[in-house]
Amino acid sequence: MELALSLGDGSTSFRDHAPVSKVSSKDLDLRVALDIADEDMGKSVFTGRAGEGARSRVVFPFQLDLLPFSPVPRSNPLPQLRLQCLSENQRSAEPAAILDTNPFPAVAEEADDGVSQSHSSPNSVMSSFHMELGISGGSGGGRSGGKRDLEAADAERDGSRGSDDDENGLARKKLRLSKEQSAFLEESFKEHSTLNPKQKLALAKQLNLRPRQVEVWFQNRRARTKLKQTEIDCEYLKRYCETLTEENRRLQKELQELRALKTSQPFYMQLPATTLTMCPSCERVAAGLASNAKPRVSLPIHMQSQAQAHKAAS
DNA sequence: ATGTGCAAGTAAGTTACCTCA
């Protein structure tokens, strides 16, 4: 058993070799797999304008296994996030299946579909979307509505926004997407977490939603993904901290033993440190410890900068 | 080549509605 432990300096390229760091002991089995094709992907996926092809393809399967004490069973693992920004060609590809159980004709691409789209998802028993007249306040529920120009611009942009609602004095009403609509959007999100206008229109048409609804759904979906990832990161850091604390405790104990050994058996301690190692069964020092042992635990790349900053600060 | 204004896109944060225990 090697005792080398480090936060990692980020020099390890996860791209070049198997991105797995593993720590094993009798009470710990922690495995982190990280595959990042673009190191600053965390930013690059969600920034910049979609559909410009600047980033042809970013794939980052993120897998985190925390065993055996993880509260999350392996049968129901934390979500394995696999987000892709597809190339332009892939983006333009039409979804294989068409899901449209709506008896009403799709009018999502129409310029001023606000009212007509109030029929959105009439097939859904879950849907509560209906435009109620006579609710005071114009734009939804006391909202300021101070951005009329922007909303108008948005409406003009994709022919979907609530300006027409406002003009009609219609309050924001919450649409509950049907299971079919949600499932289809989820499938689409798996293929690409951002949409170009063409895809947005196509999805809206297929699902009989307004393009703005599809856009909002993807925005919220990305936010949920990020939130979930943050929770995962937080949980991992927590366990990582516990591991470090435990290792620190063990090293302190070992140090005490070595000091005691030095005073009682000075000849034994004349051996070079590189020949010392630890017996895996009794966890006491023996010969063979590598002085240049590699770090056995490393953080995911996207956490390393934080850890280093923290390290530097302390 | 550089600066500026605009349009379009996104993330982050917030609000409001709906469902359910």
Added chain:
DNA sequence: CTTGAGGTAACTTACTTGCAC
């Protein structure tokens, strides 16, 4: 029936980027 919590659709704001001038 009421209520509070949680989920989520819709919205606002701030920022970035690309393009035309």
